[in-house]
Amino acid sequence: MEIRYEKLNHENFGGHSLDEFRRHQTITECWRNVDGELKLVPNNFTENWPVEKCREVAAGISCRLEKDLSAFGAFCKNRIVGFVTVEHKIFGNSAKYVNLEQFQVSEDFRGRGIGRKLFALACSEAKNLGAQKLYISAHSSKESQTAYKALGCIPAVEINEKMVAEEPFDIQMEFVLEQTKSADL
Numbered sequence: 001m002e003i004r005y006e007k008l009n010h011e012n013f014g015g016h017s018l019d020e021f022r023r024h025q026t027i028t029e030c031w032r033n034v035d036g037e038l039k040l041v042p043n044n045f046t047e048n049w050p051v052e053k054c055r056e057v058a059a060g061i062s063c064r065l066e067k068d069l070s071a072f073g074a075f076c077k078n079r080i081v082g083f084v085t086v087e088h089k090i091f092g093n094s095a096k097y098v099n100l101e102q103f104q105v106s107e108d109f110r111g112r113g114i115g116r117k118l119f120a121l122a123c124s125e126a127k128n129l130g131a132q133k134l135y136i137s138a139h140s141s142k143e144s145q146t147a148y149k150a151l152g153c154i155p156a157v158e159i160n161e162k163m164v165a166e167e168p169f170d171i172q173m174e175f176v177l178e179q180t181k182s183a184d185l
Contacts, residue, residue, distance in 0.1 A: 007121075018055065019055065081108075081114065105118070137173075138153070
């Protein structure tokens with residue numbers, strides 16, 4: 001199946017665009033701070049977005065498109081099978097960060113390089129916005145952390161305390177944009 005990538009706008013994305021998106025993940029282990037050290041600990045749960053959650057996420061993206069958020073989608077025919085969003089606001093004291101807000105690939109399309117291509121598009125957009133680094137408040141599951149590390153993400157040098165407060169179990173990561181070469185991703 002051919003996958004096409006497009007910058008999302010109001011012509012190709014709206015409130016029902018994620019109705020067929022499968023955000024499902026069974027988690028068995030997560031990284032947690034144990035006595036000041038990150039350790040992998042048992043943590044069994046399933047994340048599964050019902051259609052209402054998919055519509056909530058789609059509506060949130062749609063209302064911010066082209067204002068303070070850039071987004072890219074991976075399409076199989078007319079179905080979105082992956083998407084990534086980058087906030088426009090630059091923050092940070094030691095570096096110019098932009099936030100990778102959403103980074104999702106539908107469960108039935110994982111393992112095909114779609115995430116790698118979407119991540120490359122997010123990095124390119126972040127550079128265009130004037131950022132030096134991509135900031136990621138990343139899910140702490142073993143699988144998510146493995147994926148981010150495979151892309152070259154590292155622990156964040158500067159921590160965004162607001163994001164930590166919003167998602168205290170997330171792992172704060174960054175990606176240095178100078179290392180991004182189109183052939184690498």
